[in-house]
Amino acid sequence: MKQITLGCLIALMMAAATAVKAQQTAGGAFTHNPDELPCLTQADYDYYNDVVTQNTALLEAQGLRAYQPGLSSEIIAFDWPVAQASGFEYNSTWAISNYVDHDDTTGALEDWNCGVRTYDTSSGYDHKGLDIYLWPFTWTQVDQEQTEVVAAASGQIVFKNDGAFDMNCDFNSQQWNAVYVEHSDGSMAWYGHMKNGSLTPKNVGDMVTAGEKLGIVASSGNSTGPHLHFEVYDVNGDLIDPYVGPCNPTTTTSWWANQKDYLNTGINAVLTHTDIPDFGSCPAIETTHIANSFQPGDTVWFFGYYRDQRSGTSALCEVITPSGAVFSSWTRDFANDYYSSWWGRSRVLSSEEGTWRFSVSYNGDTVTHEFDVAELSVDESSLLQLSAYPNPTTHSTQITTTLPIANYKIYDLTGKIIAQKTGINNIEATVDLSSVSPGMYFLHAKALDSDQSIGVKLLKE
Numbered sequence: 001m002k003q004i005t006l007g008c009l010i011a012l013m014m015a016a017a018t019a020v021k022a023q024q025t026a027g028g029a030f031t032h033n034p035d036e037l038p039c040l041t042q043a044d045y046d047y048y049n050d051v052v053t054q055n056t057a058l059l060e061a062q063g064l065r066a067y068q069p070g071l072s073s074e075i076i077a078f079d080w081p082v083a084q085a086s087g088f089e090y091n092s093t094w095a096i097s098n099y100v101d102h103d104d105t106t107g108a109l110e111d112w113n114c115g116v117r118t119y120d121t122s123s124g125y126d127h128k129g130l131d132i133y134l135w136p137f138t139w140t141q142v143d144q145e146q147t148e149v150v151a152a153a154s155g156q157i158v159f160k161n162d163g164a165f166d167m168n169c170d171f172n173s174q175q176w177n178a179v180y181v182e183h184s185d186g187s188m189a190w191y192g193h194m195k196n197g198s199l200t201p202k203n204v205g206d207m208v209t210a211g212e213k214l215g216i217v218a219s220s221g222n223s224t225g226p227h228l229h230f231e232v233y234d235v236n237g238d239l240i241d242p243y244v245g246p247c248n249p250t251t252t253t254s255w256w257a258n259q260k261d262y263l264n265t266g267i268n269a270v271l272t273h274t275d276i277p278d279f280g281s282c283p284a285i286e287t288t289h290i291a292n293s294f295q296p297g298d299t300v301w302f303f304g305y306y307r308d309q310r311s312g313t314s315a316l317c318e319v320i321t322p323s324g325a326v327f328s329s330w331t332r333d334f335a336n337d338y339y340s341s342w343w344g345r346s347r348v349l350s351s352e353e354g355t356w357r358f359s360v361s362y363n364g365d366t367v368t369h370e371f372d373v374a375e376l377s378v379d380e381s382s383l384l385q386l387s388a389y390p391n392p393t394t395h396s397t398q399i400t401t402t403l404p405i406a407n408y409k410i411y412d413l414t415g416k417i418i419a420q421k422t423g424i425n426n427i428e429a430t431v432d433l434s435s436v437s438p439g440m441y442f443l444h445a446k447a448l449d450s451d452q453s454i455g456v457k458l459l460k461e
Helices: 003-024 040-062 138-143
Strands: 025-028 083-085 094-098 128-135 147-150 157-159 178-182 188-192 213-216 228-232 266-273 301-310 314-322 326-333 340-349 354-361 364-374 386-389 396-411 417-432 440-448 453-460
Touching: 025 301, 040 157, 040 178, 094 301, 094 340, 138 396, 266 354, 266 364, 301 314, 314 440, 314 453, 354 396, 364 440, 386 440, 386 453, 396 453, 417 440
Parallel strands: none
Antiparallel strands: 025 340, 083 147, 094 128, 128 228, 147 213, 157 178, 178 188, 188 228, 266 301, 301 340, 314 326, 314 354, 354 364, 386 396, 396 417, 396 440, 440 453
């Protein structure tokens, strides 16, 4: 009797532990540029303005300057200056950290909407641009070249700088990778902090069209993390804040084709994971633990990634089985205002196989993510299987295997080994293709504890 009672007690304890694990929660806020470092110093401004003046003068002397300042009455209307690259599926990849500071008093702040979503420094710097940072998984996005900087309006390149280090996390004296574009009305837009080697092949004097790729968002120059600094000047060289608002003295009309709300509340991504993501520290690439294939009984972490989270609001989260039944549903109530945040919980899957859905509804928008659940046979569970995402890729891809792998080799179409990595001893690895030419390649991975191996085709774009 004592043995039966003890056995029942152990069973109850195990069931309770499983229930607790099934309902674990995690999440928090993400802050870009917490130290509020200046994107540009006065020396930077002096240097860049001088170079732009020299470039435009040279273009004019050569008869190559596309626009004559003050001669056009065309009204410029900007499109949004960042866009998600093809092959990726986030709902959105960015959030806003800072607007232009219109209060010249050190320590006093005022953005275009009379708020304080901006910053200045004790040295007298007032933030002069729009900062658009990557979210979620900022460094993974940079590594995979997920978010592009695109021309907000058509124009002529009058400055371009590439080759600068692009993984900065603190104040420094380095230049940024940037493109400056002059428009038909004589105004000019600065696009800064881009990724080394990612800039358009076009040069000073060449024309770009609205929406054309200029580079990849990164962290070159004075930067504490990956973001685009977008700064605008009119034909007279006066700073323009493109937002129309009650506390913006630089314009009475919006320079945006479609001006976004001051608080652009929404969902950036809805994802499934094998474990809680590890965001690491700048500039380490995050360990995302993203996965889309599971087995019945697996513990899955369901996360929503939000921008401009507002206190007093809530998000509805639902996990739907292949048959359409609601497997799990919960409401996340938000008690704080955050520029960006991530919240989720874990659930142990049931035995139902097929394509499941995880949806999050917030601020009038619903984003749905699909994932697969399938039981492996006894033989399949001991087989080495491999997936790669993203594939095709422009820079790198993340491979995930069912068994730990010891190494991998990458071959070109002639059979030549062009890259290899040993000592992996894990089921996840990042494959860097940044140094190889676009084309088809073959990756061959070897299992750690058996003679099994597996290959996959990789396409570098």
